[in-house]
Every structure is written in structure tokens, then in C-alpha cells.
Amino acid sequence: MATNYHKHSPLIDAVGGEAVRKRLGITSQTLHNWRVRGVPILKRMKFAALATEQGVKLPDNFLGELDA
Helix, strand or coil: CCCCCCCCHHHHHHHCHHHHHHHHCCCHHHHHHHHHHCCCHHHHHHHHHHHHHCCCCCCCCCCCCCCC
16 A cells, blocks of 8 residues: 655655654654654744755745645
């Protein structure tokens, strides 16, 4: 059965999944859940800061979108 990934999954890839996991202190399972469900609204500020450090441009509405 194929997994349908959320639109945030490519952003996680661009930042580096392992970097996200280590820097934000989350488990591999949690990272997988983010790929499927999106980055939780309460974690987006930290994710955005890490993405900025890595030079990854996020969508303008990343911090405010509620569909994740």
C-alpha cells in the first residue's frame, strides 16, 4: 500500500530529514508522521528557523496554514 505524503514532505527533504529529527529532538516515527500529516502547527516556528538556517525557502503561508 502506497503512502500519501503531505505537501510538507518535500520541505522536510529539502532541510534534511535527519537534521530535522536531530535538531528538533523528534523520533523517526514522529518524522514519518510529519511527512504524512504535515508539520504540526506548534512545531512550525522551530522548523521554519531550521529551514532558514539551511537556506530552504518556505511557502509564504507555511506558518499560518491550518490544513496540516
